[in-house]
Amino acid sequence: MAANVETAPRRKRVRTESGRLRRWMNNRTLILMCLPAIAFFIVFAYLPMPGLYLAFIQFNYSDGIFRSPFVAFDNFRFLVMNGDLWRLTFNTVAYNLAFILLGNVLQIMVAVLLNEIRKKWFKKVSQTIMFLPHFISAVLIGLIAYNILSYEYGLLNQMLQMVGMEPVKTYSNAAIWPFIIVLAYLWQTTGYGSIIYFAAIMGLDNEIVEASEIDGANAFQRILYIVLPWLKPTFIILLLFSLGGILKGNFGLFYNLVGANNTALYPTTDIIETYVFRALMTNFNFSIGSAVSLYQSVFGLVIILTANWIVRKVSPENALF
Numbered sequence: 001m002a003a004n005v006e007t008a009p010r011r012k013r014v015r016t017e018s019g020r021l022r023r024w025m026n027n028r029t030l031i032l033m034c035l036p037a038i039a040f041f042i043v044f045a046y047l048p049m050p051g052l053y054l055a056f057i058q059f060n061y062s063d064g065i066f067r068s069p070f071v072a073f074d075n076f077r078f079l080v081m082n083g084d085l086w087r088l089t090f091n092t093v094a095y096n097l098a099f100i101l102l103g104n105v106l107q108i109m110v111a112v113l114l115n116e117i118r119k120k121w122f123k124k125v126s127q128t129i130m131f132l133p134h135f136i137s138a139v140l141i142g143l144i145a146y147n148i149l150s151y152e153y154g155l156l157n158q159m160l161q162m163v164g165m166e167p168v169k170t171y172s173n174a175a176i177w178p179f180i181i182v183l184a185y186l187w188q189t190t191g192y193g194s195i196i197y198f199a200a201i202m203g204l205d206n207e208i209v210e211a212s213e214i215d216g217a218n219a220f221q222r223i224l225y226i227v228l229p230w231l232k233p234t235f236i237i238l239l240l241f242s243l244g245g246i247l248k249g250n251f252g253l254f255y256n257l258v259g260a261n262n263t264a265l266y267p268t269t270d271i272i273e274t275y276v277f278r279a280l281m282t283n284f285n286f287s288i289g290s291a292v293s294l295y296q297s298v299f300g301l302v303i304i305l306t307a308n309w310i311v312r313k314v315s316p317e318n319a320l321f
Contacts, residue, residue: 054290068287075291084275089299092249092271098182099189099250100242106190108231111197112223130191141184142256149180174268181257181269185250200234201227236311236318244304247296249273272296 024031055075057068079085110130117123148155149170157167170176204227212222249271258269260278276292304320312319 052290052294054287055294057287059285059287075287076295078279078288079292079295088270088272088275089247091268092247095181095249095271096246099185100239102182103186103189103193104235104238106186107194108197108235110190110194111201112227114194114198115201116219133188134192136188138252138256141188141253145180145184145257171262172264174265177258177265177269181254184257185253196238197231197234200231204230233318236315240304240307240311240320243307244300246303247272247299251277
């Protein structure tokens with residue numbers, strides 16, 4: 001009797017391990033497909049983690065990482081001095097919020113409108129045209145903007161002068177650049193970003209749509225009560241993913257649109273990446289760069305944990321964890 005009691009937990013463990021092994025074998029194709037992604041994150045996300053120690057030392061090449069003098073939080077004073085931390089953080093977060101919210105709203109609109117197009121050839125042509133800006137480099141976007149907004153030779157001022165108006169000094173007016181940068185970003189990313197939402201709409205059961213049409217629902221009602229609720233989980237997941245990098249700016253876009261040394265535009269266009277680039281351009285310091293990166297990552301972690309906690313309270317099934 002005692003022997004049977006002792007072997008019962010062992011048999012239970014054997015059955016559990018056998019069931020787990022069976023599930024692994026049944027899903028071996030999916031596991032093999034995930035291996036490159038797992039290897040990528042191990043190599044580029046987890047193995048470099050000890051390098052965070054760089055943020056707390058005064059790095060020099062002769063001593064290496066772990067023998068360089070420990071300076072605690074001295075490297076973080078780089079962002080705090082001259083009162084730049086608040087301005088840089090505010091600008092970076094404000095731009096990213098505009099990119100995330102306006103970008104996702106426009107991507108949903110584009111995906112819904114594409115889904116309503118009945119002509120397949122027109123839908124394919126429209127998708128191709130909207131995808132093209134994504135493949136245009138930030139350098140070319142900056143060149144296009146300069147040719148439009150330049151004070152002396154820009155298309156905008158030439159058109160204003162043709163109708164008898166005074167030219168506009170765009171590159172010395174900081175107030176209008178948030179709108180220009182957001183418009184440039186949306187123009188470049190909206191078409192390509194709508195792919196995920198369009199794919200999600202393709203997964204919608206056609207029987208639900210057909211039933212709504214039989215019940216007399218028009219196109220607007222079908223979008224409002226069927227399509228948009230269907231896209232809600234996708235929107236929340238993409239929002240949570242985006243919030244993790246809310247303090248990491250799009251350096252290529254800002255640098256090529258505004259430039260590195262246009263001091264007149266700093267109040268509204270300077271973000272953490274451009275500020276660090278200017279400061280370290282002549283005397284690069286690994287420790288200061290690591291400190292800035294750590295600040296951005298910790299800030300993003302706090303934001304995404306907070307947002308996920310709110311989502312878990314409101315809509316638990318859509319939370320990341």
